[in-house]
Amino acid sequence: MSIAQNDLELFELMKRELYTPVIGDILDDLGRYHQILAPAVQPMKEHMVLAGRAMPVVMIDVYGKQEKPFGLLTEALDQLQPGDVYVASGGDMRCAYWGEILTATAKARQAAGAVINGYHRDTPKVLEQNWPVFSRGRFAQDSSVRTKVVNYRCPIEINGVWINPGDLIFADLDGVVVIPLELEDEVIGRSLEKAKGEKVVRKEIEAGLSSTAAFAKYGIL
Numbered sequence: 001m002s003i004a005q006n007d008l009e010l011f012e013l014m015k016r017e018l019y020t021p022v023i024g025d026i027l028d029d030l031g032r033y034h035q036i037l038a039p040a041v042q043p044m045k046e047h048m049v050l051a052g053r054a055m056p057v058v059m060i061d062v063y064g065k066q067e068k069p070f071g072l073l074t075e076a077l078d079q080l081q082p083g084d085v086y087v088a089s090g091g092d093m094r095c096a097y098w099g100e101i102l103t104a105t106a107k108a109r110q111a112a113g114a115v116i117n118g119y120h121r122d123t124p125k126v127l128e129q130n131w132p133v134f135s136r137g138r139f140a141q142d143s144s145v146r147t148k149v150v151n152y153r154c155p156i157e158i159n160g161v162w163i164n165p166g167d168l169i170f171a172d173l174d175g176v177v178v179i180p181l182e183l184e185d186e187v188i189g190r191s192l193e194k195a196k197g198e199k200v201v202r203k204e205i206e207a208g209l210s211s212t213a214a215f216a217k218y219g220i221l
């Protein structure tokens with residue numbers, strides 16, 4: 001990665017300079033039309049911004065008490081690496097897939113955040129840990145008799161968005177975007193350029209340039 005010395009620098013740069021719409025625009029331009037998760041997946045708090053690498057987790061439904069409650073959940077948490085994003089999906093979302101203890105565990109391992117295609121619980125106790133979690137909302141229902149983890153660090157698909165281990169995940173108030181590993185240099189480079197361009201266009205429009213003239217001049221809207 002030439003734009004930054006290492007992943008940590010890259011994540012900081014992205015959080016400082018980028019936002020999900022501009023990244024989505026570049027992915028569209030590259031013909032990658034299905035890279036943003038459904039809008040129901042939202043940050044728990046408006047200020048939350050997340051950049052890291054996907055550690056996908058597969059959930060399935062179970063019904064009643066299990067011989068091994070939670071399946072591979074503890075193993076999945078204990079192998080998290082610094083900068084990983086726990087991305088969980090699967091099953092009918094009959095309970096919370098994330099909460100206070102999971103947050104503490106992932107945070108202690110220096111994971112970058114969690115993206116849950118489902119619900120979280122323990123809301124005040126997650127928020128007080130000041131660590132970014134994106135989910136479909138709050139639901140108190142416990143997971144142990146309703147779901148389990150059956151695989152992790154493997155490819156998953158969330159409503160048409162394919163997520164491979166190590167893909168870049170970026171998330172903010174407008175949602176969650178997945179940047180395929182093989183495209184990241186191009187996508188980040190071009191997103192940084194477009195973000196700069198958008199600042200210029202806005203200034204010109206505020207100074208009186210028409211929308212048509214601005215689009216003709218910069219090709220940015």
Ligand SMILES: O=C([O-])CC(=O)C(=O)O
Nearest residue numbers: 096098099100101102143
């Ligand atoms: O059991 C769950 O679904 C998660 C939970 O409560 C926690 O992490 O504290």
Ligand SMILES: [Mg+2]
Nearest residue numbers: 099100101122
């Ligand atoms: Mg709990």
